[in-house]
Amino acid sequence: MCVMAMSAEQVVVEADLVAGRLCCPVCDGPLVPWGFARERTVRLLDETRLLRPRRACCRRCERTHVLLPAWALARRRDGTEVIGRALLAKANGQGHRTIAAALGRPAGTVRGWLRTFTRRAGAITTTEAGRDVPIDVKWLAGDA
Ligand SMILES: [Zn+2]
Secondary structure, X not given: OEEEEEOOOHHHHHXXXXXXXXXXXOOOOEEEEEEEOOOEEEEOOOOEEEEOOEEEEEOOOOOEEEXXXXXXOOOOOEOHHHXXXXXXXXXXXXXXXXXXXXXXXXXXXXXXXXXXXHHHHHHOOOOOOOOOOOOOOHHHHOOO
């Protein structure tokens, strides 16, 4: 299974998926709807959202993919804006306890994000602007 981060709204992603306009990040084959991934809640800075990610299957290589909105990360309960803010605070010299207190998250959780990011920072690459880009987010989940 691969996780794809989508920057478009869910209705746009759904329409693109049904119309065959989304491509497999592995082989570039057409993706088709393949049910939904497990429903979960995602904590953002000011709200908690319920998320039921769309799954897609590649007709060519038969791999399945989870299509996540850009505000959610694979295997993380906290959203992109929360973890991103922690990484920015760390880059500005704050420690994990200070960041955790500011975000209202456990210090161990924040320390884990920062350590994982430090370990995986080399895997981050720049890609084409303006295109939904499949991102291998296993580096953040800590299992790549
Ligand atoms: Zn494929």
